[in-house]
Amino acid sequence: MDDVCKLVSGNKSTNKYGDVIPGEKVETEVFCKVMSVKRNEFYQASAVGMKPEVVLEVRQEDYSDETIVVYNDIEYKVLRTYPVGKKIVELVLTKDIYATS
Numbered sequence: 160m161d162d163v164c165k166l167v168s169g170n171k172s173t174n175k176y177g178d179v180i181p182g183e184k185v186e187t188e189v190f191c192k193v194m195s196v197k198r199n200e201f202y203q204a205s206a207v208g209m210k211p212e213v214v215l216e217v218r219q220e221d222y223s224d225e226t227i228v229v230y231n232d233i234e235y236k237v238l239r240t241y242p243v244g245k246k247i248v249e250l251v252l253t254k255d256i257y258a259t260s
Contacts, residue, residue: 160190164215167227167234186229189221194249213252222248 166189170182194214213235215228219242228235228250235252243249 160192160216160218162191162193162215162230163188164191164217165189165229166217166222166225167229168223168225184227187221187225189217191230192216196251212254215250215252216243216247217250219246219248222250228252 165186167184167186169184172180172182174180192215194216196212196214213230215230222240226237228237230252233254235254237250238253239251241249241251
């Protein structure tokens with residue numbers, strides 16, 4: 160793993176009216192490896208209106224189901240995760256942070 164990204168987590172709460180209130184964001188810097196988006200995955204995602212742009216591999220022990228990743232100062236949403244063996248998880252990312260998972 161020869162690159163660095165930030166995994167972003169944040170707690171959310173609801174107020175007395177039921178509105179979701181975002182909590183403080185916590186960024187954790189971890190090592191990662193950049194992978195290419197596989198052709199098959201790109202076309203399958205495009206068919207349902209999503210555009211996978213970056214695939215990063217991170218250590219399983221570093222990843223805690225975060226939904227936002229910052230890589231090269233760009234904020235991405237995690238479209239999908241895929242375990243690669245027992246120690247690595249592959250994160251498929253899109254720039255459209257409002258995309259549905």
